[in-house]
Amino acid sequence: MADFVAPSPLCDNTLESYDEKQDLDLQRTLERYRETLRSFPIGKGWMTEHLVHYQGFWLAPKAALKGVIWIQDRFKARPTDIVLATFPKTGTTWLRALIFATINRTRYDFSKHPLLTTGPHDCFPFLDAYIYENDQSVSNLDASPSPRLLSTHIPYTLLPDSMTNSSGCSFIYICRNPKDVLVSKWLFMNKLRPKELPPLSLQEAFELFCQGISHYGPYWDHVLGYWNGSLETPTKILFLKYEDLKKEPLAVVKRLAEFLGHPFSLEEESMGVIQEIVRLCSFENLSNLEVNRTSAQKFSRDIIVDNRHFFRKGQVGDSENYLTAEMIERLDEITADKLIGSGLIFGS
Numbered sequence: 001m002a003d004f005v006a007p008s009p010l011c012d013n014t015l016e017s018y019d020e021k022q023d024l025d026l027q028r029t030l031e032r033y034r035e036t037l038r039s040f041p042i043g044k045g046w047m048t049e050h051l052v053h054y055q056g057f058w059l060a061p062k063a064a065l066k067g068v069i070w071i072q073d074r075f076k077a078r079p080t081d082i083v084l085a086t087f088p089k090t091g092t093t094w095l096r097a098l099i100f101a102t103i104n105r106t107r108y109d110f111s112k113h114p115l116l117t118t119g120p121h122d123c124f125p126f127l128d129a130y131i132y133e134n135d136q137s138v139s140n141l142d143a144s145p146s147p148r149l150l151s152t153h154i155p156y157t158l159l160p161d162s163m164t165n166s167s168g169c170s171f172i173y174i175c176r177n178p179k180d181v182l183v184s185k186w187l188f189m190n191k192l193r194p195k196e197l198p199p200l201s202l203q204e205a206f207e208l209f210c211q212g213i214s215h216y217g218p219y220w221d222h223v224l225g226y227w228n229g230s231l232e233t234p235t236k237i238l239f240l241k242y243e244d245l246k247k248e249p250l251a252v253v254k255r256l257a258e259f260l261g262h263p264f265s266l267e268e269e270s271m272g273v274i275q276e277i278v279r280l281c282s283f284e285n286l287s288n289l290e291v292n293r294t295s296a297q298k299f300s301r302d303i304i305v306d307n308r309h310f311f312r313k314g315q316v317g318d319s320e321n322y323l324t325a326e327m328i329e330r331l332d333e334i335t336a337d338k339l340i341g342s343g344l345i346f347g348s
């Protein structure tokens, strides 16, 4: 058995008591996690005290970093996997509901739909947190029938080759204007920030965001990873924008169904099935459901979030009510610099 060095105080030791100590692969993964915590740069966190810089991105030391390392080492991808990939606060909750409702549209009656009583985050697993909980989760995933619906916040370039190569998973990615992401994220993180830590001011959050120091950030690098991937393998990555989804939800849901390999039939279109899906998953509908007003979502043993925190305003451009003109100018400049030559323009 390997001789473990004393872990850093940031380390999540929960797997130490884990029965599978005999499993050499698992031990190697655990040791790689600890080594990363010991030797990689640390930055200021938004919700957690610290973030760890790993392979070009900032990750929360427990759920995110551990999730990334677990997925890199232990996840067995299938070509039939459908993965919703997002940077936090770009529309994950909305797209989760839309994907679930679109793919299962012939299974459920809209008046008794599971989304009326189940939060969008409970409809399919958040891979990053799910997979590292214990190896039982890995076995559960291995035993799940295809196609598996999964979601992740992990940057494209950090995913294992088995997920991103031409016979890997299919991805649906959504991006959002960085100014709205920053404000949405700042308000959300302050709600989850432990009472022992002082609240994070907007000025502090802004500086950190501009420097790229935010969960799964830099934001622009996260977006560009999936954008470039979508240019290389367009049949494997559907790249969407939150603003387009707000403007033309019917057209975007149609594209989504085609990408999922289940295009709407003419009969479904004439029966108004796309409208039903869009209405079911709308901000107004989901945010007023009992389940999304009163229940909570357990992402991992450390992170439990009230469902209501995932529904704030759901508008485009609300950041202008928070950011100063100087902040907007600086963020726009950073965005222009980062996206130069990429062909990508954020929605507005």
Ligand code: A3P
Residues within 6 Å of the ligand: 086, 087, 088, 089, 090, 091, 092, 093, 094, 180, 183, 184, 185, 281, 282, 283, 284, 286, 310, 311, 312, 313, 314, 315, 318
């Ligand atoms: P705001 O804070 O700007 O209101 P995520 O799901 O990735 O955490 O993103 C949360 C953001 O999406 C929040 O943005 C939230 O209000 C918005 N949102 C949640 N559900 C939505 C829906 N059904 N339609 C539109 N926006 C939604």
